[in-house]
Amino acid sequence: MTTLASTLSSVLTKASHHPVVGQLDDADCGPAALLTVIRAFGGKATLPDIRSQCLRDPRGASLADLVSCANHMGFSARAASGSLDQLQACTLPCIAHVVNERGRPHYVVVQSIGRTVRIGDPALGPRKLSREHFEEMWKSRAVLLFEDRAPVPPLTLHVPQIQWTLNLLMESKALLAQATFLIMLGTAGSILSSLVAAQLVTRSVPAGQSSSIYALAGALLGIGMARALIGFARHLFVSRASERLVRRLHTVLLEALLNVPERLFHSGLLGNHGARLVDVQIAQIQLLRSLSTIGSDILLLTVTCVVIAFISAALLPFLLIAVGILAIGLRRHFRRLRESSLRVASAYSDLEERFREVLSGSRDLRFANACSFGMNMYEQRVSTFAALQYRVASSLGSLTLSSELIGAMVLSGIVGYAAMHVLGGQLRRDELFMLYIVGGLAVPSIVRVLDSVNSLQTALVAATRIEELQTSSDRSSRSLSSTPVSIALETASLRRAAQMPVWENVNFVVRRGELVTLEGPSGCGKSSLVAVIAGHLRLTTGNIHVEGSDGQRLADDELEHVVALIPATTIIFSRTVLENIALGRPIPALTIQALAVEAGLWSLLERLPNGLHTVVGHGGHPLSAGEQQAIGVLRVLVAKPPFIAIDEGLNALDEPRAAQVLSAVVGSSWRPGVILISHSAKLRALAHTHYSLRVRENRNGHDAVTS
Known part of the structure; x- marks a missing residue:
């Protein structure tokens, strides 16, 4: 190995920090550390791809294996040795070969060096150590540094956006017209039922007009049945539109996969390949689910706000403030739900890939059945996935509870504020009652919109994993050294x-x-x-x-x-x-x-x-x-x-x-x-x-x- 001083002039400029990639077992720390550094320097790769290149020995990867893998992925890397002071003069992150608390060889990512040393440990996550503690661990004085060479430019996957979907709907004008008509009917039915209920409660009941009560009650029942039929027709429309969307969306995503067919069917990536085909299905389902819900619910919310403002212009400022409070109140819960959903979606893809590897042997099984830690890795992934799934369910429950509570508070505030206008003669009682019913219809729509946005986020995560397959190192394209x-x-x-x-x-x-x-x-x-x-x-x-x-x-x-x-x-x-x-x-x-x-x-x-x-x-x-x-x-x-x-x-x-x-x-x-x-x-x-x-x-x- 060259001395550390000889590499100072060629080390990369400071790279942005990237979250530490967790290892799956003791032998996996090298690939996990390498992936952390590669991502920090702007590279794109997947852990299965790095494992397939690095782990030539079931006990773990050597520095030479990590150097070879990094070079093959478009970087110029070299092993070096030196002191902590020399390492502090380098631009970080880099990979250090240390001895962990159990006395076993281990790799960590050195992220910064000052009075303390910040490292990313694939086994324990981010850590802050004293210089003395780190030097005691870093007995070999061996590191892996990255020199100045731009990584291979990633392929770009153009994920279908909302504009693409709108263009698709515009091509199907009959379906678009039907959708608009059904949404308008559903919204009109909701408002009409509110008007009828208001007439029933505030006029006919106090006047004791039994014939009017029966008539209005029958009208209310008829409107409810009509709304149910409209909902059923809307469901049929969504099913019919989904079939057309699925074909178009399947074509777009599959074309992205087939842009690199040699890599897609490359033996080292078959496990990824199977998981990515599942990702195509996930993207289809979640996009269709979100797009079929967001449009109608956003329109319903818009019409609700317009109706409330029309009934009482004085309520409009209060309504805008209430919507802002609702958005702020749900923002924290929705962010936590989104982060949990991203983790569980990635864990599901990883689990599904490992399941295929363990059962079918389509990947290099030195990371599965052929090694004693293979099934332990799989069981660990199952436990991780189950824990993440519980976290998503917990976040979703918190989001639902918060949305209902905040929605109830906002609705109560609107009704209370409107009641003051009733006392002042600025608003009638039937208008107050209609405000309550219309506002009540809006709260479930808000929850559905948030859930649909989450579905859309899951679809984009799946599409991102498809892009990861494309941006994996293209080992299949290199020429053989001999025939x-x-x-x-x-x-x-x-x-x-x-x-x-x-x-x-x-x-x-x-x-x-x-x-x-x-x-x-x-x-x-x-x-x-x-x-x-x-x-x-x-x-x-x-x-x-x-x-x-x-x-x-x-x-x-x-x-x-x-x-x-x-x-x-x-x-x-x-x-x-x-x-x-x-x-x-x-x-x-x-x-x-x-x-x-x-x-x-x-x-x-x-x-x-x-x-x-x-x-x-x-x-x-x-x-x-x-x-x-x-x-x-x-x-x-x-x-x-x-x-x-x-x-x-x-x-x-x-x-x-x-x-x-x-x-x-x-x-x-x-x-x-x-x-x-x-x-x-x-x-x-x-x-x-x-x-x-x-x-x-x-x-x-x-x-x-x-x-």
């Missing part, structure tokens, strides 16, 4: 979290232009073996080598760029077949058609109503399992990867068609190596090499697997 020609496993073993072997002492080789098949009983670890070859899992012991055409071996982290995986289940988007295959890549339809013909899959796609231009997915033309797998196969083939792993990705195709696909792929111009998991004897007969995983009884009485 890969073979992949080999040597005495490889993989163990689960409880140290139970998945398989042991496996030797396996696949070369370009070869078809290698893999068979074995259920649960013997075939999919895990493919996941290792595809770079999704790391071996417990043994080696994996990727040989290049120049005789050089490729680095381990290049493996995920070498092997493309065709899973048994294909995700289908609500787009055309062509867009589902191209995934944002500028690939002409004729190119995909020629590839489908060569692979023997065109007969499955040409029978669709509009061929490659048929809209499929939710609300589109239904696809059979074979048609879905044909799309999944073509997605991979258009990328022409050096190696293809098929984890029962052809099991929905009939054997002759699957055999044609395999022959076409292996014999194609770029001659990929193919690893196939299949129980079909006919397909195994096509293989150049065949491997079988078998279960044996080991000395401890547990099942182990060998090749």
Whole structure:
């Protein structure tokens, strides 16, 4: 490492403070500290992405790992050593390697140094230590500094705003007219019921006119029934408008996702990918919910204020003061609710991503099942999510209670102020009663508007997380150091979290232009073996080598760029077949058609109503399992990867068609190596090499697997 003094001239100018990112376990402090500093210097990244690059050892990340990750994400970082005085002369924040209270190596973010040292501890949060205390912890004198290089400019996601929605409604003038008419009817019904009730209480009852009482009571009942029918019609309208909005909104958000298709389907981000698809749904639902409520309730509040001002102009100043008091009273509660909602929304996405990782193994499982702390991490996230959810419910309850109390106070003040005008002869009793009823209608609308704004905020949080996926480091775009020609496993073993072997002492080789098949009983670890070859899992012991055409071996982290995986289940988007295959890549339809013909899959796609231009997915033309797998196969083939792993990705195709696909792929111009998991004897007969995983009884009485 260079001396700390040699880095002083190249350290970044002062960066803005950023909240400390919390660690998930003891091994996670390095990635969490690095993410804190990256965000402080204006970079954008996600913790799963940094973990996937830093944690090469289950015990934690080294300084070299953190330097490599920071450099790969667009920064120029270096490790250094020195004294606290030298560190104080540097521009902060930086990462320091310390020993925590338990005597274990740990990373913290040094944010400022003066009479005290302010640090961000991924385990404990912000801390303020004495200089002596920090120096006692900082025994290694090692730090990670960031030099002056601008981070990679983030991609921009244009989230649909209110203007976009208004433009959409303007395109649907019939729906807009219907919505306006229904809102006006509902508002008129509310005001009319107030007038009728006022006539009933203040005129007919004191006069003892029974016929008028019956008539007005019947009119009041009729108005109530009409308001109920109007509400039902409004609900139908919202459902119909929502269907149209969903399609447009789904297209906009999904286009944002597909702007970076290689990164979207990159093996290191599949867990994020699954969570972000849920985010698309969250954004749709919450935007529709908020937009369908805000308009009508704001109009109702506006009309209420106009009616109150019309009844008594003297009440208008008091009304404005009351609305201000209500807004100030609810501001603190609403801010707390918004912050809690942001936390719980992020925690939900994080929990959903971890759940997918733990069950499906789509991410690198050295952070989950393959390590003893994996399930503890998941359980910790569940507890965090549950606590945050309770906090949101508590905040929402406080908001509702406060809004009702403050609304009641404001309403009482309006009525009391108006009663003084009744005594002075400036206002009639029926007008006073109507003021009370109209004001009472406004309080629930205020609560609904605030709740709708919260829904809109949740939708924007989901859209922000979609942007995080786009701004993650683009590891998939870098070029390989050499053209890969073979992949080999040597005495490889993989163990689960409880140290139970998945398989042991496996030797396996696949070369370009070869078809290698893999068979074995259920649960013997075939999919895990493919996941290792595809770079999704790391071996417990043994080696994996990727040989290049120049005789050089490729680095381990290049493996995920070498092997493309065709899973048994294909995700289908609500787009055309062509867009589902191209995934944002500028690939002409004729190119995909020629590839489908060569692979023997065109007969499955040409029978669709509009061929490659048929809209499929939710609300589109239904696809059979074979048609879905044909799309999944073509997605991979258009990328022409050096190696293809098929984890029962052809099991929905009939054997002759699957055999044609395999022959076409292996014999194609770029001659990929193919690893196939299949129980079909006919397909195994096509293989150049065949491997079988078998279960044996080991000395401890547990099942182990060998090749």
